[in-house]
Amino acid sequence: MHRHWLVLTLALAVALTLGHLVAKPTGGAGLASRASQMPKTQGAAEEQRDTEKAQAIHRVRQAEETPFYSCSCEQDEVIRPVRPYPSGADIAGLQTYLASFGFDPGPVDGVYGPLTAAAVxxxxxxxxxxxxxxxxPRTWIALGRTVASPVAQAPVPPPPGRVEIVIDTVDRTLxxxxxxxxxxxxxxxVGKPSTPSPQGQWKVVSxxxxxxxxxxxxxxxDVPWGKYGIHGTNKPWYIGDAVSGGCIRMFNHDVELIFDWVEIGTPVVICGNPFGPLRNPRRELGPGExxxxxxxxxxxLRMLGFDPGPENGMYEEPTANAVKAFQQSxxxxxTGVVTPDTYDALGLYLFE
Known part of the structure; x- marks a missing residue:
C-alpha cells in the first residue's frame, strides 16, 4: 500500500507539472441489430416503449449545446436473434460475461445466435x-447491475476529508x-490509444x-475541447480495458457509490499515458483538431516565443499562425500543420 501511494503521489506531481510543461473521438461501430420486428407480446411492447424513451433522451442530450466532442459511448441497442445474426466485439464480451455466471452461450464467437439468445x-x-x-433496455440495465466489483460489495462510509480523484490510465484505476x-x-x-482519456487537471462541473x-x-x-466524464456502463465486461472514446467508465455499483461523495468542483487528475500528452502514432494537427x-x-509554441492564442487544446487560426511562424523560423x-518534422522541431517526441 505504501508503494502504491508513492506511485500515486508521483503521478499526481507529474500531472500537476503537466499544466506548466510540455513534455475527434470516434465511437465504436454499432452492433448490427436492426432486424425485422418480432410479434409483440406485452413485455415486448414495454421494451419498445423503453427503447423509444431511451432514444429520445439520447437525442435530446446530443442536441444540447455541448463542446465539440462528446463521449462516444453509444446508446445500448436492441439486439434480436434474427438472421443475419448480429455480431461484434460487444456480443463476444457478453458471451464471456454470461458464461462466467453459469449461463452457457455456446462458443464465444461474437455472434448473437440461438444459443446466446437462450443464455440471455x-x-x-x-x-x-x-x-x-x-x-x-431492461436487460441491458440488469446486466449492468449483475455484479458489484469487490470494492463495492461491503458498505463503504463516505471519505471523512476533502475528496479528490486520481485516474491512472496505465493501471486503469480510479x-x-x-x-x-x-x-x-x-x-x-479508459480511452483507446486513438481516443485517449484527456491527461491533466480537471474539475467535476456536472x-x-x-x-x-x-x-x-x-x-x-471541464475539459475545454469536449464532453468527457466519469460514468457507469451496462457492459461491465469492458472494465479494465482501454476501450472508450476518452471517458472513464466504472461499474454501475461503483459509480453510484462515489457519486454521493463527489461534489461539483471536485478536483480530478488524469495521468499515466506512457506517451505523455501525445497520441501514438502522432497525428497531424491542423485547424479543427x-x-x-x-x-x-x-x-x-508559447515557451519558444510564438503566440498560439488561448491554450485551450483547440487548433484555431491563432495556433495555425503561430505554427507557420515557427516553421518559417x-x-x-x-503549412500551418503540425507534421512529424514540426513535432520534432518543437521537441514533442513520443517516449515510454
Whole structure:
C-alpha cells in the first residue's frame, strides 16, 4: 500500500507539472441489430416503449449545446436473434460475461445466435424479466447491475476529508483521495490509444443520473475541447480495458457509490499515458483538431516565443499562425500543420 501511494503521489506531481510543461473521438461501430420486428407480446411492447424513451433522451442530450466532442459511448441497442445474426466485439464480451455466471452461450464467437439468445433468456428469467432472449433496455440495465466489483460489495462510509480523484490510465484505476491520502480504489475503463482519456487537471462541473450507454451515473469534467466524464456502463465486461472514446467508465455499483461523495468542483487528475500528452502514432494537427496533443503544441509554441492564442487544446487560426511562424523560423515547409518534422522541431517526441 505504501508503494502504491508513492506511485500515486508521483503521478499526481507529474500531472500537476503537466499544466506548466510540455513534455475527434470516434465511437465504436454499432452492433448490427436492426432486424425485422418480432410479434409483440406485452413485455415486448414495454421494451419498445423503453427503447423509444431511451432514444429520445439520447437525442435530446446530443442536441444540447455541448463542446465539440462528446463521449462516444453509444446508446445500448436492441439486439434480436434474427438472421443475419448480429455480431461484434460487444456480443463476444457478453458471451464471456454470461458464461462466467453459469449461463452457457455456446462458443464465444461474437455472434448473437440461438444459443446466446437462450443464455440471455435464462439470465432474464433469473432476474424476473420476460425470457424472450431479446437484449432490450431492461436487460441491458440488469446486466449492468449483475455484479458489484469487490470494492463495492461491503458498505463503504463516505471519505471523512476533502475528496479528490486520481485516474491512472496505465493501471486503469480510479482512486478516491481523502485529504490527500488514498481512501478507495476502483477498477475502470479508459480511452483507446486513438481516443485517449484527456491527461491533466480537471474539475467535476456536472452530475446526473443517466441511463443507456452511460450506465446509471454521469460526472462531467471541464475539459475545454469536449464532453468527457466519469460514468457507469451496462457492459461491465469492458472494465479494465482501454476501450472508450476518452471517458472513464466504472461499474454501475461503483459509480453510484462515489457519486454521493463527489461534489461539483471536485478536483480530478488524469495521468499515466506512457506517451505523455501525445497520441501514438502522432497525428497531424491542423485547424479543427482538439485534444491534449494540441494543448502540448500550444504550450511549447508559447515557451519558444510564438503566440498560439488561448491554450485551450483547440487548433484555431491563432495556433495555425503561430505554427507557420515557427516553421518559417526553423526553415521548415510553411503549412500551418503540425507534421512529424514540426513535432520534432518543437521537441514533442513520443517516449515510454
Amino acid at each position: 433468456a435464462a439470465f432474464q428469467r433469473s432476474r424476473g424479466l420476460e425470457p424472450d432472449g431479446v437484449l432490450g 482512486t478516491v483521495l481523502s485529504d490527500g491520502k488514498p481512501y478507495k480504489r476502483f477498477p475502470c475503463a 452530475k446526473g443520473a443517466w441511463s443507456g450507454g452511460f450506465g446509471t451515473r454521469w460526472m462531467g469534467l 482538439r485534444g491534449t496533443d494540441v494543448l502540448a503544441a500550444q504550450r511549447r 526553423r526553415g521548415l515547409r510553411v
